[in-house]
Amino acid sequence: MGKKFSAGEKASIVMEGLSEKIKLTQLCNKYQISKTQYYRWKKKFINGGIENLKDCRKSENNITKQLERLNTTNEKLHIVVELLKEKYSTGELRRIVAKLAEEGFSVSEALECLGMNKSTYYYQKIRI
Structure with missing residues (x-):
């Protein structure tokens, strides 16, 4: 070498x-x-x-630190999603899914991020 x-x-x-x-x-x-x-x-x-x-190869230590930061961020985002689910109604969550879709998410990805079932998203109440 x-x-x-x-x-x-x-x-x-x-x-x-x-x-x-x-x-x-x-x-x-x-x-x-x-x-x-x-x-x-x-x-x-x-x-x-x-x-x-510049040498872009990461040392093992840097990768470990980066992974720890990502895990922390992921945990924080999970808390945010749980708060969103508690605070917003199904209709409001549908609008959030639509906004995420406008930002490039697929509907499936947006639903997964929000922890919302497809059946809940697509369900329409029948008015009599």
Whole structure:
């Protein structure tokens, strides 16, 4: 496994290659990288600058922290949904489903989020 380069170091290497003051083969030998690696960095740099050269791989610790945040958010959203179900009538929940559908949810997804049965959503009282 070769040296790990920071985004700044990668950008410097790409800029050095773009300056054409050194042949690509010499540049790659100097930094002990392959031409393929250089071209990958160059493409990323051109498409998104130095920000695009950052190592996006997450450490296991970061993934664990992110998962904990998601679980906490999920628990909070569950509480909100339970409060919505208690506070709003079936008719009002139907309007919320319609609003969620306008935002890109399928009716099934919206019903699942609100914990509402399809039969309750589609039921229409027959007036006599």
